Amino acid sequence: MTTSSTTPQTETPAIPAPGRRTTPAPGVLLERFGLLILFVALIFVFAALRPETFMTAANFRSIAISQSVLAVAALALMLPLVGGRFDVSVGANLGLCSIVCAALMSRAELSLPLAVLGTLMVGGVIGALNGAIVAYLGVNSIIATLGVGTVIGGAVTAYTQGVPISTGLSPALATISTRLIAGLPVLLVIMLALAVVTWFVLTQTPFGRHLTAVGSNAAAARLTGLGVNRLVLLSFVGSGLLAAVAGVLQVGAQGNGDPTIGGLPFILPALAAVFLGATNWHPGTYNVPGTILGLFFLGTAISGLSLLGVDPWVTDVFNGGAVVLAIVFSAQLKRRRTGFLDIGN
Template sequence: MTNTAAPPTSTPPAPATESVAVVKRTSPVARIFENYALLILTAAVFLFFTFYPPSSAAFPTINNLNVILGSQAVVATIAIAALFPLISGYFDFSLGATAAMAQVLCAGFMANSGWPIWAAIIVPILIAGVVGVLNGFLVTRLHMSPFVTTLGMAMLLSGVTLWYTGGQTIISGIDPAITRFGSTRFIGLPVVVYIVLALAIVAWYFFTHTPYGRSLYAIGSNAASARLVGVRVDRNVWWSFIVAAVIAGGAGVMQLARMGSATASGGNELLFPALAAVFLGATAITPGFFNVVGTIIGAIFVSISVSGLTLSGASGWAANVFNGLALLVAVGLSTYLGRRKRRG
């Protein structure tokens, strides 16, 4: 289980005798800087690659910004999906594989089975929901470790997806309508960006203004206490896995619309940047706690950084190194901030 879960609650004013260190920690300037440090860093990275000679010609162009936002859309969608179990205190490492499975099935149903586009989209998302049902059952009913459960599910889905494709990339036979949708722009931005923004707004409202959303924070903070006040912990956690899997399935379909092809090997390429975005987001806006706005900023930071490295001539392994380092640093910072918030 994770510890970076519950939103900050109001505390009474500190006594006049409290130490100067506490006063400094709660000063408005320090609090603003702490809350928006990731946003400032994102802007700084953008400016750096804009003026850095090796990348200055291609990085600040409209075309590259559209590529960044388009690629960020899928990562951000999976990151939002990951928030549901993470806020309740559980990891789900199967989300990337679930998205890859949905992407491959959607393409395969159209290319190999001749399904209509609506069925080829809906059925893979429903199958993704079944994956969430299984994850939730194994974790809440059989009390299996969520780490082992979802990691095993990811390996299982990767194997099944590889078997379904025969190790080949599905390119031909995909309905052109879905790829047209993926490349459509509205007011200069890819349509998928607006879908992610709408999803982010719904998720933000869900987590902050609905009893179920607040119950997930309570479970993540202290499941035993939540159970004592009447929260149906197991049911709510189970549903968090289902919702996460359904959103991941939608992300897979979105990836197919963007790429126009499907391969079985794309799961980890989506999961780890998404996790980095989530944990980076836990260092912003409400530091120490998972939140939607911080997650979106984290996804943009990751996409901008990887794009800048690529256009600067960095080798192909640089993106993996960056994502790994970003994830390690983000987990460390979010864990530290979460503990400090609870102590304070």
């Protein structure tokens, strides 16, 4: 009696024929656009609860203006994160640059273009300092930028003595929050333009692709010949420049240079938005559309809660909880995509 044995056959995934388009699974679509769906649902909920105050042009304009500066700060936070590093000094750099911009106009009597140029130089230098410490001295990015941010905060307090700079500002900047372009706030238009530029740099240029490779696996990127240290340094410089732009816009949004602006609590929604953005649109990767969507989701939620009359501590709990949950979800998605996680090197 003979026995025949058969070798178990493994099922090979079907390969779509050339030219045929495959439809994404519902789970994939939900993962990519779940936050967008939740955002729309959130608007409907607040519209039903507060139709007379929430669903107004004035409220949406207020959300757009208030979130535009934070959106630029979120872009600044995102650049080093794409490379696997963390810049917690973005808020302090933003605050410093707002004071620099206001002081250059008010006390040095410089024109707006020169004040903006000087502010960009200061923000870029702070970014380069952070990048050099992290990339070339090997200091943990969280520790390094936390120290730099603390020094910046002390310097701002020493210079201003806690008094805002509100005189001698260029009217073109001081009134920017009240001006519209095609019915849209100017601050929103500027932010969207910066978001497009950041998206282009990260997705359509060699620098962006190489920085993404460093963030995915720095050791492998180094073995392929990429200048990891240089890429990390440049990501921090870019972060510093965006923080400087956010500082200039903050002067316009607030009408003065406020020394109390720019600490970690100020940029907490931006930080949450970056990690929340990594859970949607392109799950597991830091991306510009997801970050902007995440920030306006949080801003709309805070606006709705405020209109409902909740206590101020609720918004703090909401922002803090959003940061924790967003980091947890984005970390798990990155771990699933790359097999490991090294945030904060």
